Each structure stands twice: as C-alpha cells, then as structure tokens.
Amino acid sequence: MISEMRQHFEEHGWVRLEGVLDREKINAYKSTLDRIASGIWSLTGNDVTTTRIDTLILRDDSFIEFIKIPCILEAYTEIGGIAATLKNSWAFIKRPADFRHNAEEVQRYKQDMSYRKGWHRGSVPKWGMYEDECHPGMHHFPYLNFFVFLTDVGPGDGGTWAMDKSHKVHGDYAEVSKSCEPIEATCRAGDAFLFTESLMHSAPHILTDNTRYSMTYTFIPPFYCNMRHYEVPEWFLQNIRNDDLRGVLGEWRGKLDQCYRGPYTYNFEDV
Numbered sequence: 001m002i003s004e005m006r007q008h009f010e011e012h013g014w015v016r017l018e019g020v021l022d023r024e025k026i027n028a029y030k031s032t033l034d035r036i037a038s039g040i041w042s043l044t045g046n047d048v049t050t051t052r053i054d055t056l057i058l059r060d061d062s063f064i065e066f067i068k069i070p071c072i073l074e075a076y077t078e079i080g081g082i083a084a085t086l087k088n089s090w091a092f093i094k095r096p097a098d099f100r101h102n103a104e105e106v107q108r109y110k111q112d113m114s115y116r117k118g119w120h121r122g123s124v125p126k127w128g129m130y131e132d133e134c135h136p137g138m139h140h141f142p143y144l145n146f147f148v149f150l151t152d153v154g155p156g157d158g159g160t161w162a163m164d165k166s167h168k169v170h171g172d173y174a175e176v177s178k179s180c181e182p183i184e185a186t187c188r189a190g191d192a193f194l195f196t197e198s199l200m201h202s203a204p205h206i207l208t209d210n211t212r213y214s215m216t217y218t219f220i221p222p223f224y225c226n227m228r229h230y231e232v233p234e235w236f237l238q239n240i241r242n243d244d245l246r247g248v249l250g251e252w253r254g255k256l257d258q259c260y261r262g263p264y265t266y267n268f269e270d271v
C-alpha cells in the first residue's frame, strides 16, 4: 500500500514529518549547537547572518543518535527505496536580516525576483528519481534532505523555500517557474521538511526578529559518490561497533553488495 506521505512526496517532491524531535531533544540540540558555535575553530562556514556547522556527527554523539530515530530511515526506505548512506550532516543558526525593519526594502525583497535568487538543486530530475517497479506511476527519490527545524518557523521566519513540484520539471529557474509555484516550508520546532535534492529550493532571509536553528541530514545510496570533505573519516568509522550504523555513516559507500541489500531495515542495537 502506498502511504499518504509517499503519495504527497510523489506529487510535490517534499513532505513534512511532524514531531520528529520532542521538546527535551530540541533544547538539547540547540544548546549543543550554541556550544559548538561559540568555538570559532569548529566552524567551516560563517557570514554575518548565518553560522554553518558542518559534519555534525563528528562533533557530538547526540548527532549520531538522530540517525537512529526510527522514522528517519523508515522514511528514507519508503521514499528513497534503497539502502541509505549519510552524505552530510550540518546545522545553521540563522539570524534575522539587517533590513527587516525597513518596510520599503522588505517590500522590494519580497517582490523582486532576486528574492528567489539562489534557487538551486544538486541533481536534475532525470538523475534524481527512478521508477518503482512494483507500483506503476510511483517513483523513488534516492537523494534526500531532512531539514529539521529546532525553532518554530512561521511565515517570514526563513523557512526553506521550494518550487513546489519542480522535482519532475527540467530546466533552470526561469523554466521551472512557468509551471511551479514557490512555497515556504513553515514548520513547528521538531518537525522535518523532507525533500529530494531535485526539488529547486533556496534559503530566504529572515524578515522577523526570530533566529532560526536547523539541522540537515542528507542521505544517498551506497553507489553514489560523496564529496570527499563530507565523508566520515575511516578512523571514526572504525570506532563504531554497530555494523549497520557504520554502514550508514559511510562504510557501505562503493560496496556493490550493500547497494541491493534488503529489506532495507537497520538494526542499531549494540551487540
């Protein structure tokens, strides 16, 4: 049976997963990110409004625990349809835009198409999906982003923008915008915005006074190549006792026998 979640994803290229994290975990992740962000040497990317913390899972065990939350890899299995390996994990602490109190500038920002500058996708549709042989008309989308919000994100709070349904539309923004409408991913703290990397998306400025905290986990199949600087180092992997967790964190990359492993379930119980 095709779930509602998968049906929605098929049509739109994204779906909201509600209540992935409870309040206790949200607060714990936020404090950990604040602690990491206070040490400048641990950051790989920074600008005036955004603090980016890369390769989360190397920075605190709690970030590995996230992968073990059952609904995460269950959703990957259903939508990706193949064994998952982690591509990267990162966080953003994003602060309000300087110009947010300037009504004219806000208006310009909202209206001007440059608002949507920065639309991007890491995969064109033809490489981002394949037909589900068991369910005609349905597809799997193996390059998936879990964008997890740690703060409530209402209108103007910098929720990721996406061109709805663009996961099946070829071309650049000009082409895609002829048939797709932009949507703003509004979410409650603890929800995840799950989308395929073929969905055109962008990171808008925050127009309210709210700072946004988010974590992203991106998964790809074992036969996809990863960017070298995102790979979990071998010494780190060798310290992970659990076979499935070590596999998901990267050990399966490039191992053909693991590409087709099935059923795609994961046992994270420590032996």
Ligand SMILES: O=C(O)CCC(=O)C(=O)O
Pocket: 092, 158, 159, 160, 161, 201, 202, 203, 204
């Ligand atoms: O920060 C966001 O909402 C989106 C970030 C983004 O587009 C990306 O990481 O590819």
